[in-house]
Amino acid sequence: MVAVLEDRLDLVIQQVGSTILGKERAIRLALSCLLARGHLLIEDLPGMGKTTLAHALARCLGLHYQRIQFTSDLLPADILGAAVYERQRETFVFHPGPIFAQLILADEINRATPKTQSALLEAMEEGQVTIEGETRKLPAPFFVIATQNPAYQIGTFPLPESQLDRFLMRIELGYPDAQAERALLEGEDRREILARLPVCMTPAQLHELQGRLTGVHVAPPLLDYVQALLAFSRQTSRFRGGLSPRAGLGLLRAARAWALLHRRGHVLPEDVQAVLPAVVGHRLHPSDDHLEQSSATLVGQLLGAVAVPA
Amino acid sequence: MRWSWKNRSRRTKPAKPPEAPLSSLALAWLLAALVLAAAPHAVELPVWLSALFAVVAGWRGFIALRGLSLPPRGLLLALALLAGAGVLIDYRTLFGRDAGVALMVAMAACKLLETGGLRDGVVLVFLGYLLVMSNLLYSQEILMVAYLFAAVLVMLAAQALIHRPHSGLRGWAPLRLAGGMVLQAIPVMLVLFILFPRIPGPLWGLPKDAYKGRTGLSDEMMPGTVSELVRSDTVAFRARFAAATPPPNQRYWRGPVLWRFDGRRWSRHEELPANTPTPFVAEGAAVDYSVILEPSNRRWLFALDLPASLPPRAGMTASFQLLRDQPINEVYRYEMRSYPHYRTGELTAAERFRGLQLPARGDPRARALAAQWRERMTRPEDRVGAALALFREQAFYYTLTPPLLGPDSVDDFLFRTRQGFCEHYASAFVFLMRAAGVPARVVTGYQGGETNDLGGYFIVRQSDAHAWAEVWLAERGWARVDPTAAVAPGRVREGLYAALADPGLLPFLARGGGGEYEWLRQLALSWDSLNNSWNEWALAYGPDRQKEFLSGLGFGPVDWAEMTVAMTVALGGFGLLAVVWRWGQRGARDPVARAWQRFCARLARRGLARGAHEGPLDFTERVAASRPELAAPVREIGRLYALLRYGPTGSPADVRQLRRRVGQFRL
Structure with missing residues (x-):
């Protein structure tokens, strides 16, 4: 049974990979994020396949999918839903908003006002929403993929650092390489491929896999390594503020998911290193002396500076 | 098993900038160390130079604090030339101890304004050590040496921060690190001090002006x-x-x-x-x-x-x-x-002949008096007694501030002023004796x-x-x-x-004792006693004292070759001790880590060193990629090590397996 379930993960990666070509690493990260019950932020230019990735994941995992296009006039009620008066029944009836889905694509999240953003982010954190005094549970699993466009910041409300922290990972898709791009250009319409994608897993199976995460062994030397990473991020003068304990927990969870995805019963330093850029990239900020350095450079320095205990 | 390592190699490596800038913390320590090293020179430096150094240090600190850019090259050049010219005008030379130290302080100030990166920082640190040593040209007293020790500590702390910008040393931690290093260096220092063969005279020539300004008797x-x-x-x-x-x-x-x-x-x-x-x-x-x-x-x-x-x-x-x-x-x-x-x-x-020499002319009255004694007394002892009686019986005064004497200084003193210090009495007495025919x-x-x-x-x-x-x-x-x-x-x-x-x-x-402020005198004497021990045991430890000390330890007469051998043996002993200590630390680790280290060391000798941040599987995959013929054993060792180190249970059989495979591993 165990093998079967994890075979299905490979199947998911393969199927989604046939839609988003040449982005296996991003797909694996997104899947690890999902397994670790975290939310994902994709930061990239338009047209890089953010929506397609979210849609394909939802389809292969058999999740109920909703896409919310964020605009500056979007109100919290547009996401959460609202109670509407029904004349026939002479009562208010709650019309759930698009958030009541298992996988939500929050497109261009930085276009909405902070009020609307925080409505979504609170729902992400709590797993439930409270509307008109009534608390409603969100479906499980509940997974948000938010996208934001880093290039055009005019008329946007960039997510503050405290909100960024709620995303377990932030990834970039980037341009496909030449070979993948050729296949993309030669292939058929993505929408048709999406429609044909098989469902590889049930939500219940996904839930079981998420539960197995705690069974992935973490040895003391690995904790030493994670602590060394955290300590270095706090001591060095390169970063403005080090990694929080929440970041540390997230890092370990994501590394476990990555190990599980690679069918390993224990976490290796390599697993931590694989998820580290996605997990801490949006949580580290260069200090005033190192403002010109990109977050990728900073994380590279963090990785390079901390030795793996032998 | 399936791995997806091919993407991993694309991880962005941090691009190393051409020169890492000094952190403001390192700069602050460096500034403090340089000011400490230069401060004692303020006593003998011209005021403008001390002021220049202080202003530049403050300016550099301000630049670092506000994140301003360093002054342009042209300004620096002008400053350096002006400072050099100032030293030249003040001392009329650029050589010798005083001018040399002044020039060094001026150039350190200029270098400070240029210092942005690691290399400049290192240059300044060494300039700083030179400044510290130059203080010994002026004073080797115990207080100065203690002060210079402190300056060296701060300099070491700055050096540690410059070389390890990301060590995360905060607060007093760099000083603690420096203190630890100095403590470790003390045995080596003592061995070198005691055993380094001393040669008579200075080890290197010092400029003539290095010894000026010492009070003492003249010839x-x-x-x-x-x-x-x-x-x-x-x-x-x-x-x-x-x-x-x-x-x-x-x-x-x-x-x-x-x-x-x-x-x-x-x-x-x-x-x-x-x-x-x-x-x-x-x-x-x-x-x-x-x-x-x-x-x-x-x-x-x-x-x-x-x-x-x-x-x-x-x-x-x-x-x-x-x-x-x-x-x-x-x-x-x-x-x-x-x-x-x-x-x-x-x-x-x-x-x-020399003992009776007198100037050709002058002091007629003294000569007349002496001639009288010579006539009256046959025994030289009596003439001596007559002169002493003159001093005793006439109204002579013993004073630090005698009146000025005219051209016939002996006559003037003996017959007019009659106030003098010991040189007046000795001079007049010897004059009288020679004039009376007694060699003196x-x-x-x-x-x-x-x-x-x-x-x-x-x-x-x-x-x-x-x-x-x-x-x-x-x-x-x-x-x-x-x-x-x-x-x-x-x-x-x-x-x-x-x-x-x-x-x-x-x-x-x-x-002398017994007067007012006797306690202050006693305090001064205690301090002098400390200084005396310092002089006897540290400063006066020359070639003779060294021989005496070593033979006092029971080695008998020791020549420089034996001392060199003893010194080498002692230093080698310290080195060996350090190695053994490190070895002991190493041996304390578990067999898995030891096997892995042996494996890594073996590969490192063939140019396949494991990066400090490289995990076991990344490393073995890289080795397998560059040496495909080793792929199978290397991958197996990597798998076993990863399992034993990071897996839930390490069975003794797996440990034996790992050790055996590492033992059999041949390049």
């Missing part, structure tokens, strides 16, 4: 030379007697002997020192003692009348003066033996001194400087006569302070 005597000198309470030398301290009237420390008189100035006659003690007949017991001489930039050594032994590298003139082969520019310790009661031999014709000479040196009960040694200060006379008498040879004692008997018995008519002019420490 000429004029009215006023000694009375100027005694206003200083600087220590001239310290002595330690093997047995009891001799009584005050035997504490005549012999220095330059002056023969030649030109009517105003007494000067030396060039005498070649012999390398055997000048013979004389000793009467009574010897006094054994050691002298710890302060630097004087003069060749002469002081000894009690009359010296009967020769320190190494020293010679003795016919007039019993000790001379070393090189000027004393370091604290110098030597052992001496003297006989307070003696009879010297016959007078040579040359000595008689002036001896300068120190008389008296005080015992420091705390250290059990004897302190002689510049304020104990003295001049007395020696006359040659047929039965006794050269006999000491102190005309000052005839005027002021207390000078010899109780010291200068008690004997002077105007003692208020003397410095505090030269005033």
